[in-house]
Amino acid sequence: MTTMAPETDVRRHELAGFLRSRRERITPEQVGLAPGSRRRTPGLRREEVAQLSAVGVTWYTWLEQARDIQVSPQVLDAIARSLLLDPSERTHLFALAGAVDPAPGATCAGITPALSALLEQLDPIPACIQNSRYDILAYNRTYGRLLCDLDAVAPEDRNCLLLAFTNEAWRSSIVDLDGAHRVMAAKFRASMAGHLAEPPWKALLKRLETASPEFREIWARHEVVGVGDKTKWFHNREVGPLKVDHTSLWLGPLSGPRLVTYVPADTESRERLERLYTLASTAA
Template sequence: MSSNSRLELGQFLRDRRNRLRPFDVGLPSFGRRRTPGLRREEVAQLAGVGVTWYTWLEQGRDINASAQVLNAVATALHLDSSEHRHLLTLAGVDARVVVPECEDVNEYHLTVMQKMLPYPCAIQNGRYDLLAWNRVYRFLIGDVEEHADGQPHNCLSMIFNDPAWKTAYGERYQEVCHSMVARFRANMASHLDEADWIDLVNQLKADSAYFTEVWEAQQVQRSTSYAKIFNSPRVGALRLQFTTLWLDQQRDTRLMTVTPLDELSANRLAKLDAMVDSEPAVSRRNVSPAA
């Protein structure tokens, strides 16, 4: 960490500390305060670090600061995700490794997915967890809301464990599996020590011998736009283009738009939307569906 970075880091920490009051963090307030914010010893207490170490960090001294300790400081100071990443960047830590993935799905995202109808649209993270989806995406193959095998609404779990997905892809099933796992492995390179990623791999290995075989091939592939051809149980064969629009590329959260490659597929998507139009237009994980 350069001297300029250390000074900027110290100034940033002081500013965020001065913005908080004891009641903001559940601490009692005793005595008169010379400054409006928290005391350094209070931040150190909340973060579980030594007062001297935290003081030196604010003073811009040349000390070691691990990602784990910086995360604790970020939590103590109630930093939002952008501030958290900024703290880690100033400290010379790769924010992609330690900042949790964005799980937020806001009303603007839901509006975009609704406006995409009758075309499928969903929000995924780097683990292939579905965070939100519109109703045509939901019913493209089965019903994504029925899947909760330890990994709620996870596309890898679906394709390796749901026979309907294997049937839908037909002779291209193995190719699709290899491609998805290769992209997943590339995404995981920045999350190798994170429990959510490790648990997902272990669960998939336990559930599917074929996943284990594909995983051990050590293939990697970056996320790009791609075409898929498969048979929908409800409307028949579909030729679709999948396009990734990043919501937060640093944390692998993306909007997945799906558009037809021919008129027949477009008509069949419209037919599918009409078949399920009594369902909510968009839904999101762990949140009540939005009509």
């Protein structure tokens, strides 16, 4: 009778092989270490990766030996930096470890130079690219000042749902905050139905439930609503009231990233958004 290795065993061995391959391609000089002499293997030694990552040598050795040990996202983050992983490799590392990247918004391999240029060309119309989990993956200058100073928000906190329930500046800019809360939570629940077992979705839900009693109360209602566009009203702290038409343009499958724009719905709003863009450009 043929038996198959459990998925966790396969993941651990894939992770071990991936770490070894990345370690062996890096020279000591690339990470600021002396080359030394009598190196019998290419690349870095295990103890050097452990030193750079601030973890124990034995622990890191066990990781490369596919031992059944626990590894935190913070340690994976340190290892990714020590091994000079690019965005795709970093994503692969966290996927193999079954862990949630603590800084998912720091870089996004899906934001091409063309998409970045498109966001810039849309100014002074506020625009961003976000996924179905409400993570803000990229944004232009006007969007960065629309609801709060988004540049001052840590990349891992740039999530519309999280900001709407926990960031006071963002909350104060939404005219109908209660209505926005209900709609966003309902859309999030509808989207999450296809991602119930995925760690990033579960981590965001846990964070929202921990941080916001308002979210917990709304989430308990089990309301769902589909995606759609609508007119919204904001009160920007720098230029005043804004009436905008919210539109989403999907860049792939419906569950994937989308381009979100806020087109001014009247002349006053257009003039105020132009002023906001000027302020954002001056501050840059």
